[in-house]
Every structure is written in C-alpha cells, then in structure tokens.
Amino acid sequence: MAEVKTVQECASMVADGASVMVGGFLGVGAPLQMIDQLVANGTKELTLISVVGSYPGGGFDIGKLTAGKQVKKFIGAHIGTDPALVSGYNTGEIDVEFNPMGTFIERIRAAGAGLGAVVTPVGIGTEVEENASKQSFYGKDYLVFPPLGADFAIIKAKKADHYGNLCYDGTSMNTNTTMATAGKVVIAEVDEIVEVGTLAPNEIGTPGIFVDYIVKGFSTDERKAIFGEIWQKGNKLK
C-alpha cells in the first residue's frame, strides 16, 4: 500500500550508486519533479535505465541528470537526442548498454513478472549478439537476455488514489506501467491525488500493490504549459 511523501523525502532515498529506472519517452510521461530533485541532491554514480535519452536537445527531463554528470551507466535503446549522454558515451565517462527497444521493455517486464529470460529474434546477425547468448529454440535462432530490474523505479502517472492505484493518459504510459513492476522501491509522481473509489476498476493501469510512494508533481495544467513552451520553442506546434 502506497504512502504519500514529498519529492524531497523520496529523492533522498536514492543513494549514490543506485540503479534507477525512470519512466517516460523523450519527456512525455517523465517524472519531472523527481528528476529535478535528484539533480538538486546531486545524487551521483547512478545507473540510469530509461528507454531513450532526454527530450531532443537535452537539458530537460533526464537530460538534466546526464548534463550534471550524475550518470555512470545508461541502459536503454537510444541516446542520440541527448548531447550530454552522447558526449559521455564518446568520452567513455558513461558506460552505455544498448538494447533494441522491444528487448529493453521485455527485459523489464520479465523482471517484474518472474520470468527467467527474454527470447527474441531481434538483433540476430548484429552486434547486439555480443550482449546476449544465441540459442536455437524450436528450430529457429534467438537471442537470450536476462531480466532487468532496478533498486528504484521512478515513474509518472496522471492520477493516483490513496491506495497507490495509478491511471495514465495518452501515450504517457510508455515505460511507466512496466517499470512499476520491476523496481525494488517504486515511486510514482502524479498530477493529482484522488480519493479511493474515484478510479474505475478498468481505468487503473497500475494497481496500488506495486506502488510504495506517491509524490505530487506538477498539475496537468502546469505540465501543459511546460510542454507548450518546449514544443513551441522547437516549432512543433501548429
């Protein structure tokens, strides 16, 4: 059962050297206030597990962590959007483990679901083979990968009730729903905390049993303004 805490209380649980999965996809569905607080805390030597790098151009979303040199290792599918991450990879300051995107999320799911390995055809005949073992199953070759969990999953949902049940909007579920199952400690940042009974049973994307802590982040209106500004700046709105 989830407990409501402040962003400060939750971010201070994350020690230097921790492995941290952070939800979101190029900023959408990212726990912005928790990231800001990890930056404020200067938490170091993090293993950051995120499907892609920061919002294009960096300096926003997890790009603040990479810019602050707080990341020792990055596990994901793509870093090209984040200049600090690309540069850290090029200099060798950041160890990057590239996973095909479907393999990345399936490994996290396997960790949360108690499965022993991910068996996928993706990456056969490529350098990805070097990070996996190749094995034939039922007459066809596959790559085998281990499950991927973390000390913390820091995720983002639209609403939480006081039991920690989470609901999502639009494409912001992305990695959040799966990471919610695979962190030893799961912290959910939400726009709004509502009364128990407000969320319909089928509207709940993550049951509260997965969530340890809820923190109140920006309101939906505040996020609309934040993304409005960023998207406007990048000429992405009509």
Place this chain on the structure above:
Amino acid sequence: MAEVKTVQECASMVADGASVMVGGFLGVGAPLQMIDQLVANGTKELTLISVVGSYPGGGFDIGKLTAGKQVKKFIGAHIGTDPALVSGYNTGEIDVEFNPMGTFIERIRAAGAGLGAVVTPVGIGTEVEENASKQSFYGKDYLVFPPLGADFAIIKAKKADHYGNLCYDGTSMNTNTTMATAGKVVIAEVDEIVEVGTLAPNEIGTPGIFVDYIVKGFSTDERKAIFGEIWQKGNKLK
C-alpha cells in the same frame, strides 16, 4: 481492419480439425453465441485452447462443445469444472495438455508478441517438466515452453467500434486481450457495436488492427439475465 459479420458467417469459417482459442474464464468473458453456433454447426475434431474448462457443472459456455464431443484436444490449465471434459480425458477420447495458468497465458502472449519461448520457474520439480525442456539461465533452473498460437481466436469484448477496436469491462478481459494477438483469424463477439470515435484512446483494450471480424452477440442486459439465472441456480447470489 475489422468487418462486421453474422455469427453464422464467422462460425462457418471454422473447419473440422481447426485449432481454436476461446476467450473467457468459467463463462465470464466467453463468446457465448459463437460457441452456440459451433455447436449448431457440429464442427468436429477441434483443438480447443481455453484457460479452464466450462462454467462449473458443464453444459454452458465451452461445456457445450465438450458435451457434443466436438473436441479432440484440449490445451489449458484446469478441466475439473467440466464433467464432459473430465470424462473425455479419463476415457482417452480427449487429449488434454495441462499448462500452469501463468505459463498458458504467457505462451499465447509469446505467440502474439513474436517471442521465441517462455522461460518460467513454475513447474520445476513436477510432472510439468515432462512437457518442457529444463534449462539453466543465469544460474537458476527454468522450464522452457514454445509459443502457443491458433488458427482462430474467438474472443469476447463488451463493445467494438467499426474499426474493430475493443473495450472490456471488469474481469472479462481475462484471456481475451492476449488471445486477440495470437489467432491467425480473430473473431470478436461483442454486446454492442458503436461508432468510431466513441471509445477513448486509453479505453481500448484491443486495437482494431488485431480483429478480423466482429459479431454482435447478446446485449449486456441479455447477458446479465443469462448469468443471473445460472448464478441464481448455483446459489451464488445474495
């Protein structure tokens, strides 16, 4: 993109000897009219893939297919509720392949998701080992199972729009969402067919790209009455 057809049109696509996944869990979320029509058609020698046998006591839901001796092979996790299935198993008329429930659904998911195998710790040290290969991954023993697809997935949802997008209510999603991804032909029986744009993006449990045919089954009110009668008879309502 889905096409609306009649129950008769869809059931007649299923030839003798076909493998058919049928959604539902002891009747809840089962495609009742499609089952009735397969019974009326007398389609024989079916490989029936369903997580459990019929509603307790048989003669309802998929229990009509087993009672009509239309099933040659059953793949699922439990048969104890269905007298015709138990008797067919005992006499050897029905070949039954038992899967732990989590393995069953994960095998179907693997078929739909393009994964090569399911690697699970469940069943280690039991007779289930005989139906799987045992292998060590990352220092622990697991059982490895092949994906499980079928010629047809006959599923049940509450509503469909004309694109075939499906939404579900309550626990009736059970095996339906996953089977929708793993049938060569997917037929969805629904209470109601609604206009495109009526279902919200996050309310859609199965996108229409998975659905080949939509058939209109009983209305929600009719199903409420059908289950009311069955549950009343079994003394299951207050």
Place this chain on the structure above:
Amino acid sequence: MNSREIIARRIAQEFNDGEVVNLGFGMPTMAANYIPNGINVILQTENGGLRFGGAPKAGEQNPDLGNAGGEPITMLPGGSAFDLAFSFCIIRGGHVDATVLGALEVDQNGNIANWKIPGKFVPGMGGGMDLLVGAKKVVAALAHTDKAGNSKVLKSCTLPLSAAGVVKRIITDKAVFNVSSKGLELIEIAPGLTEADVKAATEADYQVATNVKTMTF
C-alpha cells in the same frame, strides 16, 4: 467447531495488515470471514482482479465480474481489474505476499501435492503452481489425516507434486507446523489434543517448538 472451521479460523490469523493475499478455494476462501478486525488484506483473484468483495444481490450481478471459481463478485472501492497475463505477472513476479492453498498431501521437505490423483481425479493445476512458486509465503491447509486416519503430513509426498520445497507453514485441524530447511517444527496443537495425539496422526518427522502453543480462535 468442525475440522474445516478450525482450519479456516486458524488460516485467518496468518495475515498482516495491507498484505496482498490469494486464497484457494474451500477452507482458504472461508478464512476470509474470520480475518481479525484491524487486519485488512488485499484479495487477489487469479482471473484478474484486486480488492474484490463478496457476491452481489440477485439483480445486481455484473456478467463481466467473476472470481476464479466462476462466481459473481463485487469490486470494493479502489479495486482494479486486468487481464490474465498481468494477473500472472503479479503472481509469478513475487507481488503476492501470501497464498493459502488446499492440499492433498504435504511433506517435511516443503513439498505440496494438490492437482492430481492419477487414474482417479485430475482437475489440473490451474493457477496453483504459479502461486506456489511466486507468492512470498505459502501456507498449505489440509485435514491432518484422510478418512481412514492415514497421515497427509508425510515424510515424502506420494502424489504428483504441485511444487517442490515451497511450503512455509502447514495448517491442519490438529496442528500447525513451520517448514524450513531444517524440516518441520510443531508450533501449535489443536485444543483438546496432546502432542502424543499429533505424533500418532503424523507420518512426517518433526521437531517440537520449545514454546508450542494451543491453537486459539
């Protein structure tokens, strides 16, 4: 109090407040009626629900809401419904704190048999094997002996296993045992019985706890 009620009432003492619990059919499900005040558990049903309640009144049933026995249920406030694939992520992934399952036999190595009597009755394992492997704590509940008086708490199970080495506690109508790598430890005896009575009814080897107690309800 009959044997089944003894077992159900004792099961009800197994839970801590806030735990996620999956109860098998029969006595485990009965136990939900006896959970002490102040202990609120979150019930999980393997077909795809959390925080569900009892049967609705006739006329108020939802044909899309059933439990793993095909019985109508209601959803409690904060309840959630999801598909079977996700339900078994919860179960197999270690997100269920405790499961209580009926058993045909248990043994001193933590083995449990509850899905198959060869040549006689083979209902299938359902979700039981997943629960036995995935739940953090596995409690086996069963009558101590069969109708002929033969022990069902054995040195080694004779029936096909459902899982090996997973049972943490055994609750019968005569006794409660802890199970660990050191074997069985008798921790409670049913009211009116002596340790000798338990001994006589038990095939398995066991240690007697220094502070062995009488089961209370």
Place this chain on the structure above:
Amino acid sequence: MNSREIIARRIAQEFNDGEVVNLGFGMPTMAANYIPNGINVILQTENGGLRFGGAPKAGEQNPDLGNAGGEPITMLPGGSAFDLAFSFCIIRGGHVDATVLGALEVDQNGNIANWKIPGKFVPGMGGGMDLLVGAKKVVAALAHTDKAGNSKVLKSCTLPLSAAGVVKRIITDKAVFNVSSKGLELIEIAPGLTEADVKAATEADYQVATNVKTMTF
C-alpha cells in the same frame, strides 16, 4: 523536386488501403503527406499509439500525447494508446504490415545498417531493429550515394548491421529495387536518368526488370 522529396513521394506509393504502417523519422515521415487519396493507412508510433494525427495548435497540446520523436500529436477518431510492452508486441509480433526506415547503407543481401557509425555517431537502434525483424514488409529509404558520390547500395554493408536479410524494397533518389533471395532487381529509375546512370552510381550487383519503369509521382 529535391532528392528528399523524390524519395518521400515514392515511399508514399508503397501502401495498400488499411495497412498498419510505421514510418521512421525524416523522409519516411514526410511520405505521410503524399499518400494517394483513397489509401488510408493506420499509422503506428512505437512509443504507444495507433491512428494518430499531426501536431495540435499551440494551446491545444496534451502533455501526455507525443510521438516517437517527442513531438506533440493528436489522436484521430478510433485512435488508441497503450504501453511500450504492448507496442512492441504489435511490432515484433508481425502485426505491422509495412515499415519504412531511413538507412545509412543497404546491400544486395537485404541487409541494412542504420544505427551506428563506429567512432563517429552512435545514437542507438531505438525501435528500429524490432521493426526490421517484425514488420511484414521492410522498405529502406536512402540517398543513392553519399556526398562524395560513393554508392550506399552495396554488395555488402560496411557499417554495423541493424538487421540481416530483411529489406524487401530499396527506394533512393535514383532508383527503386526489389530485394529477394535472388538479389536486387531494378524496377524503377528516376525521371531523367538512364539505366547507365544507375549502374554508375551503384556498387551492388542487380538484375534489371524486364518492365523497368520511370518513377512517377
């Protein structure tokens, strides 16, 4: 018409009505603007959406609706949103009819390289490798030559592969090739070019189709 527009317009002719299509960034995404009337494709975005539309007006953005490039999108009627795990079930499971991806190099064995220039630029494979393996039809789109005039349609890719033997069609600013187990077949030539021009610009071996055509837009 510049090279990029030639490629984008030609890509737009690849689709059949009702197909599920995933378009990579750059020219493939541009192609969406040129799809012929009467051909309605269902666009998929790997971060978790089907049937999405273009950018909203300023002030109408939903901070929870973005595409795989982090750009704001709108949902079309009948559109759906889901999580990444499900999105890659769609992709890897063979439920995408066609994908068009930009490439750094392609070769006559259907290999494609588009994720890594060692020592120079390593953005990562993103969802590309999954799409290349999972989509029923893979179309590679690229400039026929680099700025120095060297062919990017090769006998054998020199850069690290994204997938082996998966490309079914190659679209460049000079030509269109079919790819099969028999190798490349030249089926279309850009307006104003001759087969000799294509030959001069192509390192790969290829057959010329008997009915080779001029690309039309």
